[in-house]
Amino acid sequence: MQSRSDAIDTEWLAEARELWLVGSSQPRACDPVFAELYQRNELSADEIWQRIELAMNAGNQNLARYLGRHLNSSDRRWLEHWFEVSNRPYAALRYPPFDATHERAGPLLAHAVETIARRDINGAWARIPRLAEFEGVTPEKLDQVQRSVALRAAHNRREQALEWLDSLPDSAVDVEVRRWRAILARGEQNWPRLLIAINDLPPAERDRAEWRYWRGYALDHIGETALARLIYSELAQERNYYGFLAADAVNQPYNMNSEPVQYAPEDLERVAATEGLRRALELFELGMLIDARREWHAGLDAIDSEEWRYAAVLAAQVGWYDRAIITANRAGLHNALELRFPIGYRDYITRYSEQHNLELPLTFALLRKESAFMPDAVSSAGARGLMQVMPGTGRDVARRVNMRLPNNGALLDVDTNLQLGSAYLRQVLDRFGNNPVLAMAAYNAGRIM
Numbered sequence: 001m002q003s004r005s006d007a008i009d010t011e012w013l014a015e016a017r018e019l020w021l022v023g024s025s026q027p028r029a030c031d032p033v034f035a036e037l038y039q040r041n042e043l044s045a046d047e048i049w050q051r052i053e054l055a056m057n058a059g060n061q062n063l064a065r066y067l068g069r070h071l072n073s074s075d076r077r078w079l080e081h082w083f084e085v086s087n088r089p090y091a092a093l094r095y096p097p098f099d100a101t102h103e104r105a106g107p108l109l110a111h112a113v114e115t116i117a118r119r120d121i122n123g124a125w126a127r128i129p130r131l132a133e134f135e136g137v138t139p140e141k142l143d144q145v146q147r148s149v150a151l152r153a154a155h156n157r158r159e160q161a162l163e164w165l166d167s168l169p170d171s172a173v174d175v176e177v178r179r180w181r182a183i184l185a186r187g188e189q190n191w192p193r194l195l196i197a198i199n200d201l202p203p204a205e206r207d208r209a210e211w212r213y214w215r216g217y218a219l220d221h222i223g224e225t226a227l228a229r230l231i232y233s234e235l236a237q238e239r240n241y242y243g244f245l246a247a248d249a250v251n252q253p254y255n256m257n258s259e260p261v262q263y264a265p266e267d268l269e270r271v272a273a274t275e276g277l278r279r280a281l282e283l284f285e286l287g288m289l290i291d292a293r294r295e296w297h298a299g300l301d302a303i304d305s306e307e308w309r310y311a312a313v314l315a316a317q318v319g320w321y322d323r324a325i326i327t328a329n330r331a332g333l334h335n336a337l338e339l340r341f342p343i344g345y346r347d348y349i350t351r352y353s354e355q356h357n358l359e360l361p362l363t364f365a366l367l368r369k370e371s372a373f374m375p376d377a378v379s380s381a382g383a384r385g386l387m388q389v390m391p392g393t394g395r396d397v398a399r400r401v402n403m404r405l406p407n408n409g410a411l412l413d414v415d416t417n418l419q420l421g422s423a424y425l426r427q428v429l430d431r432f433g434n435n436p437v438l439a440m441a442a443y444n445a446g447r448i449m
Contacts, residue, residue, distance in 0.1 A: 013042060021047070023054030025063050038070065045075060053107050056082055057114065078104045082111065089115040093130055105136030110145045117149045121158060124149045143172035154180040162188065175202055182211065191218040209235060213242035216249070239335075259335035261309050268317070271310040276302050284320050289376050296323055305331070312339050319344065321373035344373045345386065348415060352422035358429075362436055363422065366443065376412050384411035387421025397424045 117124035216231035276299025
């Protein structure tokens with residue numbers, strides 16, 4: 001029977017190997033772990049070579065060279081050959097500078113094709129028959145290279161990508177290949193081919209809303225209207241992007257599937273009286289938001305998770321919208337839309353939306369996405385407040401609207417932030433022809449003045 005200490009050691013070795021077997025350099029904190037592996041001779045030459053292969057395929061020659069110190073002289077010579085192949089991949093495939101029947105040759109020759117593919121996808125694909133001629137290239141390695149080049153063509157939307165994906169042997173086909181066959185057929189508006197590709201997807205992928213919608217769309221475009229409408233009608237019952245598209249296709253209203261939280265007044269009173277949440281609410285009323293949030297989360301940890309739903313309702317009722325959103329999500333209230341998508345700061349938002357001719361839903365959507373209604377939010381890039389206004393943008397907009405912005409901290413004031421953010425959103429919409437998709441993307445990207 002294995003002792004407890006032996007079991008722990010076995011588990012440690014497995015975790016250490018998993019940490020070691022990557023194609024990139026790990027943080028220095030891992031060095032003692034790796035040193036122990038080397039000292040105990042736990043890493044075979046094949047395992048070291050496996051990591052070298054990962055490093056070379058990731059373009060990390062420095063790591064590969066470092067790992068080469070642990071190889072014997074023969075394998076170190078093979079590593080030097082690999083560096084030669086990286087520098088001269090075309091020549092390596094014509095006249096390999098090593099024994100092409102050797103077991104180490106396969107990864108090098110495959111790497112030559114992969115290297116060519118980075119700059120010349122057609123050239124790489126054309127050299128796959130040459131790769132198949134080498135005895136050292138295993139069928140598995142050949143499949144891997146063919147799949148890799150075909151997928152690279154798909155990612156780059158090359159005209160021949162679908163043809164290449166279709167030509168892959170069954171042994172090289174996986175979920176990603178099947179998904180890209182469907183994506184490319186859709187892009188070509190080849191509806192019969194798209195139906196074949198969707199049917200070829202694994203059930204879990206095929207049943208996603210995206211592919212159910214496109215199956216209906218393809219059927220509609222080949223004249224199978226009745227079946228298409230049936231698919232649309234079923235999908236329209238769901239609250240997601242494709243459910244809304246399906247609803248549009250059959251002229252049905254969007255099904256939001258909203259489920260308000262059911263509660264009694266005593267439920268809220270009981271939760272509000274708990275020590276941690278009571279302190280949090282008092283700090284919130286005093287405007288001490290950082291301390292209030294800390295107390296809120298500590299208070300949630302101290303109560304039963306079934307009570308979190310009432311805490312979310314309580315936060316919404318006192319106007320603490322960001323905690324309502326976060327607590328509702330934590331409680332799994334995914335259909336409690338009034339909590340997850342609150343209509344907070346309505347008076348301010350209505351005033352400035354009307355002033356700048358903005359649609360209210362668009363402004364609310366921007367706030368929800370940018371700050372989740374957290375008035376003191378500051379991003380890693382420095383954007384501030386409800387509408388995440390960058391200081392430079394705030395100053396530019398303030399000058400345009402003849403408004404004084406004394407300092408960056410003023411952007412955390414709700415009124416100031418919404419006034420400047422709304423004015424900036426109007427400028428972005430004007431810049432992009434009132435296209436909300438382009439405008440929202442530009443707003444998030446930063447200054448456009």
